[in-house]
Amino acid sequence: MKKIVYSVFALSILSIVFFACGGNENKENKSIGDSSQVIVDSTKLDSSCSSETIMDPNNAKPMALMMRALVKNASEMREKLKAGETLETAKYPLVRFWLVEPTDPDVLEPRFFENARLFSESYKKLSVARNNASQIKAYNAVIGMCINCHESYCSGPLKRIRKLPI
Amino acid sequence: MKKIIFSFSLLFALTSFVSAQSFGSKITDKGAVSLSEMKKKMGSKKEMTTKVSAKIEDVCQKKGCWMNLVDDKGSKVRVTFKDYAFFMPKDAAGKTAIVEGIAMIDETSIADLKEYAKDAGKTKEDIAKIKEPKRELVFEASGVILK
Numbered sequence: 001m002k003k004i005v006y007s008v009f010a011l012s013i014l015s016i017v018f019f020a021c022g023g024n025e026n027k028e029n030k031s032i033g034d035s036s037q038v039i040v041d042s043t044k045l046d047s048s049c050s051s052e053t054i055m056d057p058n059n060a061k062p063m064a065l066m067m068r069a070l071v072k073n074a075s076e077m078r079e080k081l082k083a084g085e086t087l088e089t090a091k092y093p094l095v096r097f098w099l100v101e102p103t104d105p106d107v108l109e110p111r112f113f114e115n116a117r118l119f120s121e122s123y124k125k126l127s128v129a130r131n132n133a134s135q136i137k138a139y140n141a142v143i144g145m146c147i148n149c150h151e152s153y154c155s156g157p158l159k160r161i162r163k164l165p166i
Numbered sequence: 167m168k169k170i171i172f173s174f175s176l177l178f179a180l181t182s183f184v185s186a187q188s189f190g191s192k193i194t195d196k197g198a199v200s201l202s203e204m205k206k207k208m209g210s211k212k213e214m215t216t217k218v219s220a221k222i223e224d225v226c227q228k229k230g231c232w233m234n235l236v237d238d239k240g241s242k243v244r245v246t247f248k249d250y251a252f253f254m255p256k257d258a259a260g261k262t263a264i265v266e267g268i269a270m271i272d273e274t275s276i277a278d279l280k281e282y283a284k285d286a287g288k289t290k291e292d293i294a295k296i297k298e299p300k301r302e303l304v305f306e307a308s309g310v311i312l313k
Contacts, residue, residue, distance in 0.1 A: 053188040053189050053190060053191070053192060053252070053309075054187060054188065054189050054252065055189070055190075055251065055252045055253070056229075056252070056253055057187075057189075057230065057253065057254065057255040058229055058230045058253060058255060058256050060229065060253075061229075064229065103228055103229050104228055151277070154281070155275075155277055155278050155281055156231045156232075156246070156250055156281070157250040159249075159250070160249045160250045160251075163249075
């Protein structure tokens with residue numbers, strides 16, 4: 001009888017540890033559309049399990065996930081441009097975030113889509129810029145569009161975006 | 167019988183341990199002070215790096231991008247997350263949060279105050295009443311543990 005009780009106890013502990021450490025992976029990590037990019041902050045580690053800490057625990061909407069991808073791309077571009085490199089702009093395709101579901105459906109109004117159109121035009125100028133100086137100019141214009149739109153819609157990330165201009 | 171009780175106590179303790187969730191940068195709960203203590207330490211400083219443990223009063227219901235911590239006297243501090251890099255579960259109200267980051271006196275713009283009010287589910291009438299920016303104590307967390 002004692003052996004059975006201890007076996008059940010040991011199994012319970014193993015189950016708890018397994019599910020507590022593994023459970024977050026499916027719940028918190030989100031992919032963007034068909035892309036294989038997983039939105040996990042890989043620089044962070046959990047204190048109780050040796051996995052990543054949580055970023056988006058609330059089933060983030062596709063537009064929010066695309067915004068994370070945009071910030072990641074912009075940060076990468078910024079570093080390269082600051083180092084004097086010329087960007088391979090094909091590596092940073094236009095992310096059409098305005099076509100997917102936003103966190104707040106109230107944003108889907110004419111002014112938002114006009115902002116998106118201006119962003120898109122600005123981004124195309126960056127795509128065709130062919131040297132570091134012209135790319136920096138175009139990159140800053142793109143970031144300006146982001147700031148302009150976020151001043152009207154969802155001001156939360158403004159502080160982060162304002163770190164991006166060169 | 168004693169062994170069984172001990173075993174289940176241990177099981178309960180382990181369950182509590184693994185149920186803590188971490189967000190953002192990895193932090194520990196060591197050295198966390200209460201909200202009241204933090205305010206006392208802050209004094210007239212404009213900002214201070216610190217670690218606080220307090221109850222969560224409410225969380226942004228749009229996507230968990232801010233939360234209000236409350237102390238035993240009912241005063242609140244709004245916590246946002248560094249670089250908008252991580253959020254809290256929308257159902258975290260009532261839990262205890264350990265937050266590490268920067269406490270600062272900052273001016274919150276009218277636009278931001280309106281957005282926070284909207285996120286918190288305030289009515290249009292309440293939001294329309296916001297006419298002035300607010301100078302207040304806020305907290306930018308780089309890491310959070312939720313218990």
